[in-house]
Amino acid sequence: MSSSHMISEETMYVKKLGEFYDATVYALSPNRSLREDSHGAALHSYANNLAGWLARGILSSQSLSKMLISAKPLLSPEIRCGRDQRNTQSSLPARILDDLLVCKTRAYYTSKRTEYKSRKEHDMEISKKHGSAFIKNYLIPKIASLSASEESLNNILTMETEKTINICYQDLDKEIIGVIDAVIIAKIRSTVLRVIIVEVADTDTNTFLKKKHILPRILIYMSAYYLCYGIIPVGLYISLSPGSDPPALLILSKKILNKGLPRLLKKIKELSEMEEEPEPSGDPPCSHCVYANICKFRR
Numbered sequence: 651m652s653s654s655h656m657i658s659e660e661t662m663y664v665k666k667l668g669e670f671y672d673a674t675v676y677a678l679s680p681n682r683s684l685r686e687d688s689h690g691a692a693l694h695s696y697a698n699n700l701a702g703w704l705a706r707g708i709l710s711s712q713s714l715s716k717m718l719i720s721a722k723p724l725l726s727p728e729i730r731c732g733r734d735q736r737n738t739q740s741s742l743p744a745r746i747l748d749d750l751l752v753c754k755t756r757a758y759y760t761s762k763r764t765e766y767k768s769r770k771e772h773d774m775e776i777s778k779k780h781g782s783a784f785i786k787n788y789l790i791p792k793i794a795s796l797s798a799s800e801e802s803l804n805n806i807l808t809m810e811t812e813k814t815i816n817i818c819y820q821d822l823d824k825e826i827i828g829v830i831d832a833v834i835i836a837k838i839r840s841t842v843l844r845v846i847i848v849e850v851a852d853t854d855t856n857t858f859l860k861k862k863h864i865l866p867r868i869l870i871y872m873s874a875y876y877l878c879y880g881i882i883p884v885g886l887y888i889s890l891s892p893g894s895d896p897p898a899l900l901i902l903s904k905k906i907l908n909k910g911l912p913r914l915l916k917k918i919k920e921l922s923e924m925e926e927e928p929e930p931s932g933d934p935p936c937s938h939c940v941y942a943n944i945c946k947f948r949r
């Protein structure tokens with residue numbers, strides 16, 4: 651699809667935004683402003699409209715179905731399914747990928763999290779709570795009620811929240827464990843099985859694309875899901891920021907992971923083997939950092 655071409659239909663517009671790491675990212679936009687529909691009302695109305703629009707899109711959008719059908723598996727010879735060791739001593743959280751893109755000193759501390767204790771990050775906790783409430787109280791009930799009452803292009807087979815996945819990377823001695831906000835398994839046009847990996851946060855989609863600090867984690871969830879369960883996934887990032895334009899992003903992998911994600915995992919392996927913390931580069935966000943109380947490079 652050309653980057654300037656938009657498919658117009660009743661519920662959802664799909665527009666290609668570009669290639670990031672080993673994925674192509676598309677904007678998903680409603681035909682009317684969700685904020686207009688909400689009339690400046692409380693977050694509840696916005697969340698309700700956002701969930702309603704996404705549920706209709708997932709169930710009946712022709713363009714979204716077309717993209718879902720075109721999705722490819724996400725494979726790399728260096729990544730394989732883990733063994734589900736939920737032992738914190740022998741695992742790394744998938745959020746270490748976010749840390750690495752924010753500050754490599756931070757990723758170093760996370761790679762040795764039994765030695766370096768992080769403090770709770772208020773914004774992150776709030777965003778997690780908002781995401782979980784949106785999925786459980788708005789998105790899943792909307793999909794369930796619309797799929798029961800409307801004629802759908804796609805059938806929803808299961809919806810699961812907080813799904814744990816494990817992956818191994820080459821000779822990194824710890825498994826990487828992630829918790830996916832929600833997993834939706836759907837039969838597209840009654841024939842093609844696809845999984846939608848849903849991640850929800852307060853971060854608006856423009857910041858998501860500018861910093862790219864959440865995208866590699868979604869890619870690793872997608873890769874892990876295919877390796878462990880054999881169903882081809884797509885990623886769906888939903889922003890709960892009412893000013894976010896577009897409100898959601900669709901992430902389609904390229905067939906082979908060869909640039910972005912394996913390179914980041916290699917860096918994590920190198921960090922986990924270092925004796926001392928490396929200096930940060932760029933402009934690290936120290937005032938919001940979970941390691942600000944122990945970091946010797948804090949600015």
Ligand code: SF4
Pocket residue numbers: 753754755756930934935936937939940941942945946947948949
């Ligand atoms: S305090 Fe600053 S330099 Fe240290 S880990 Fe956090 S973001 Fe990086």
